Amino acid sequence: MSATTTSVRGRIAHLSTVHQSWDNRILNKECRALSEAGFDVHLVIQADEDRITHGVQVHAIKPRGRATRLLASQLEAWRMLDRIRPELLHFHDPELIPMAIAYGRRRGIPVVYDAHEDLVKQIATKPYLRGIKGHLARAAARRLVARADAQCDAVVTVIDEIAAGFRTSLDGRQRPVVVAHNLPWLADFPASRPQAADRVAVYTGDVSLERGLERMLAAVRDDDARLVVAGRCLVDDARLAEHPRLDYRGLVPPADLPGIIAEGRVGLVLLSRLPNYEHSLPTKVFEYMACGVPFLASDFAYWRELFGGLEAGVFVDADDPVAVRRELKALLDDPQRCARLGANGRRAVEERFCFENEQAVLVDLMEHLLDRGRLP
Incomplete structure (x- = not known):
């Protein structure tokens, strides 16, 4: 598929200068869902080379640090978009809000902002943004989000709470604000997997202190359990290579995640009690359940309401290391209980929590926007 291919349902460009090319939500879920539905889908993103994945044409832009990314990557992305000539632009980074809106106006095409997180709350999870720097960053974030809210033709987000922060009408016209939950493709997680024979806990996702690195290492410190971790490392921590009970796999393609998760008897999600986490929809929990692996999760009220009735974990x-070690040991010591909890989780994904159910939301939105065009 090339930039000159004519698609029955329209040419869509997804854009990110921050995320990596194997990003699970952008490439493996949203772009893939639209490609399978017959759209001509292009992804402009940091990558080593151009390629086609899931029928999506990936256009590689050079990886850069933040200082040069804000200008150089956006200029490179603009030129690529001009070559692709999309009929709709769907972008994923708050820092792209001014550029994406300007591009949409210049070319007369609809622009969609994908709010992966609550940007203002997310800043609270950044240890380098404290004091006056944090205050200024939050103020800048509010201005960016307000601009997206006022000028983007549609907003896609991951949970209802974030969607509620965006207006559903602009200048007397309805403006779509839709939720595409960050759920796993059921087709990517085969049901018939043997239960892990070893006392292994697994974690997938970004690796950082606020996402529970210290808690997870402490939980396996005094036991014969092992910890398998797969994800992007956001900390400079030598223990990722040196810890005797840790097997760190690094950032892996989404297709590798089911096999890695299946190595574990328990999946961990021991996040800090921060505003952006307490009301999040933890993708990794759904992926654990899809693999039939029970979870050990932070005791957030929102998560209890969402998952508590499933009896899947x-x-x-998470701030009590003794309790974390005790609960993890109890699970690892009881494979029959883990099998029962895991089966409950797998059933919940099959019946409710899979991306196959979200695909129609994105397809309907794209068709609506391509038919209507951009807001005046």
């Missing part, structure tokens, strides 16, 4: 005070 255990909640714990």
Whole structure:
């Protein structure tokens, strides 16, 4: 598929200068869903080379640091978009809000902002943004989000709470604000996998202190359990290579995640009690359940309401290391209980929590926008 291909349902460009080319939500879920539905889908993103994945044409832009990315990557992306000539632009980074809106106006095409997180709350998770720097960053974030809210033709986000922060009408016209939950493709997670024979806990996702690195290492410190971790490392921590009970796999393609998760008897999601986490929809929990692996998760009220009735895992005070070690050991020591909890989780994904159910939301939105065009 090339930039000159004519698609029955329209040419769509997804854009990110921040995320990596194997990003699970952008490439493996949203772009893939639209490609499977018959759209001509292009992804402009940091990558080593151009390629086609899931029928999506990936256009590589050079990886850069933040200082040069804000200008150089956006100029490179603009030129690529001009070559692709999309009929709709769907972008994923808050820092792209001014550029994407300007591009949409210049070319007369609809522009969609994908709010992966609550940007203002997300800043609270950044240890380098404290004091006056944090205050200024939050103020800048509010201005950016307000601009997207006022000028983008549609907003896509991951949970209802974030969607509620955007207006559904502009200048007397309805403006779509839709939720595409960050759920796993059921087709990517085969049901028939043997339960892990070893006492292994697994974690997938970004690796950082606020996402529970210290808690997870402490939980396996005094036991014969092992910890398998796969994800992008956001900290400079030598223990990722040196810890005797840690097997760190690094950032892996989404297709590798089911096999890695299946190595674990328990999946961990021991996030800090921060505003952006307490009301999040933790993708990794759904992926654990899709693999039939029970979770050990932070005891957030929102998560208890969402997952508590499923009997697919255990909640714990993540700030209590004794309780975390106790609950993890109890699960690892009881494979029959893990099998029962895991089966409950797998059934919940099959019946409710899979991306196959979200695909129609994105397809309907794209068709609506391509038919209507951009807001005046």
